[in-house]
Amino acid sequence: MTDDDIPHTALEGSDIGLVQYQDQFFDEPFMFDLGGSIPSFNIRYETYGSLNADASNAILVCHALTGDHHVAGRYTAEDRKPGWWNSLVGPGRPLDTNKFFVIGTNCLGGCQGTTGPSSFNPRTGTPYFLDFPQLTLRDMVRAQHRLVSHLGIKKLHAVIGGSMGGMHALLWATEYPDSVARIIALACAARQNTQAIAFNEVGRSAILQDPGWQQGRYTKNHGPQVGLAVARMMSHITYLSDQSLERKFGRTRRPRTEGEATTPFDIEFQVESYLRYQGNSFINRFDANSYLYITKASDRFDLSEGRTLEDAFAPMSARALIIGFSSDWLYSPEKNRDIALAMLRAGKNASYAEVEMDAGHDSFLLPSPPLHRSISVFLGSVA
């Protein structure tokens, strides 16, 4: 989903107001799961609300594939749009900033401020390009953990995230059981499924075969723009549902200007125009190499690799809330429910909620009373 599609209707509470991002530079090496290291790294993050005296009220928000640290609020009063989960964060909202200290971070390997393949490589004096080590979701979570420790937080009140962010939350529970009291994972899965790998591979193929990719050593605005736009157009369809596309666009034709010259394969339907716009706006905000690295990291995610899912959850001490969405066909309700069931079989405190929404995978980004209520109750924001 793009910010343009998210209605920022306030369901409760009020906006957080103006915010600023911060950069935390770690002048220490980061070692990657699959080998390789970088000598130092930056994490860009934002916080909302105040950390309490015993640092027990922090909630970490983890973003999806192409999201970032800008979870809520606006940088200036003139910003057209607030952060991507603005409806959830603020005074009186489910992530209630009167009670909680909320943290958003850009993931390792990303391109919105945290170190990734487009960042400066002090060893070569150029961007990392493909010298950036291969990445896993565990690497991203380890970097998040480093920041959280740096902020003086020993145990998070909660980690919450949707899609890839939900996978991060699962990893927090299994990798850092002493560091998190609650997790909320939305619209995700315990392992990347074959169909999701397949769609990601199509997107990567479009990028890798774009002559502009140049083995990853492109300069800004001279990269694989076409491949990246095609990848985004396709993945965007997988984030929505058949029903929501029907409702939004149906078979409505794009109006033509009188006398407009047309060629045979011009845009004919509104949905085509919408998709092309999504593709074209994405290339202005996202780096193609980051897209390759992060989709690969997601594809490698499999909590049950070499063990059962119950075994994977054995170390977990956090309480878990798993939320699936009825119209999500990328990470179906069943895949989400299976996470909670495996946790229960492992003797853990887990619950599953299925939210009826017809917006597809991206439902998790939309304000919805049942969704907000589930989250509020679980976090202890309301009785």
Place this chain on the structure above:
Amino acid sequence: MTDDDIPHTALEGSDIGLVQYQDQFFDEPFMFDLGGSIPSFNIRYETYGSLNADASNAILVCHALTGDHHVAGRYTAEDRKPGWWNSLVGPGRPLDTNKFFVIGTNCLGGCQGTTGPSSFNPRTGTPYFLDFPQLTLRDMVRAQHRLVSHLGIKKLHAVIGGSMGGMHALLWATEYPDSVARIIALACAARQNTQAIAFNEVGRSAILQDPGWQQGRYTKNHGPQVGLAVARMMSHITYLSDQSLERKFGRTRRPRTEGEATTPFDIEFQVESYLRYQGNSFINRFDANSYLYITKASDRFDLSEGRTLEDAFAPMSARALIIGFSSDWLYSPEKNRDIALAMLRAGKNASYAEVEMDAGHDSFLLPSPPLHRSISVFLGSVA
């Protein structure tokens, strides 16, 4: 689905044996729905079995997007694979060649012998390229009707087809009510839905933005190979189901040769290797401009445009069997059932069968006892 994926298990009857295609050249203009004409056209087709004395035993088989006239049998004994619906056609099979005269044709706009954008344009002395007129499914059906008339057939015993071929069958029933006694439409819809248009648009974007496309004026093997392969990789995923991809590939890694040099975005999973193979083999057998024209024709298909679906079926006199497949998410069972319901509301003789198969949209291509039984009974092949 590709021929490689189709198990040619004989469920009943026997193979049709060796076959030949034929070309029927019509030295007369063909006028297109959306304007424009071509001065003459060829239709490539195959027939199996014998036409009876009163020409009442003919069945027309309509192919899907990238299919062709080669429905059954082999051209030489050495052919690795028979035609794409071989399991359905032959002595003792549902399309029983002891009783029926079965016809397969390549659609207008195609690239396997019937006139399309890569065919010779007698007006210019070059291929048509984008001078080929814009296309609709009605144009394709009108060309099929021309061939059927030419073969001396006034009324077809049946028209049968899946996916786009199912849409052809619906058009036969509504456009040529006196020319067809039965239709069987599988895995299709009465209108192209928004999600299907969206996926097609991604494929077209990949082709149109490939520098090799050259506004459609490419020469064979120097065209938009990359774009066409990406389009095929993506659409191939939409033909399969999440379950069938899991069963076939799961998260199995591609084995690596000892000492093999690897780069970061090489194929890691078997499903990636499979998809890349699908993309690469498609570019050897399909023309990119045909892909553009035929997907556009499909996107324009909407029987209910400017009227209700009941009104659309008002002229129909054929009996209809509509078959949906449980795991088809491109043209869901509901979309198929809705066709039959609209026919019934229009007072027509229609039935709907839903076949439980987990292979996704392409289930219709696979041999299945319930599917074969439904077709046999409906066609009168068996009591």
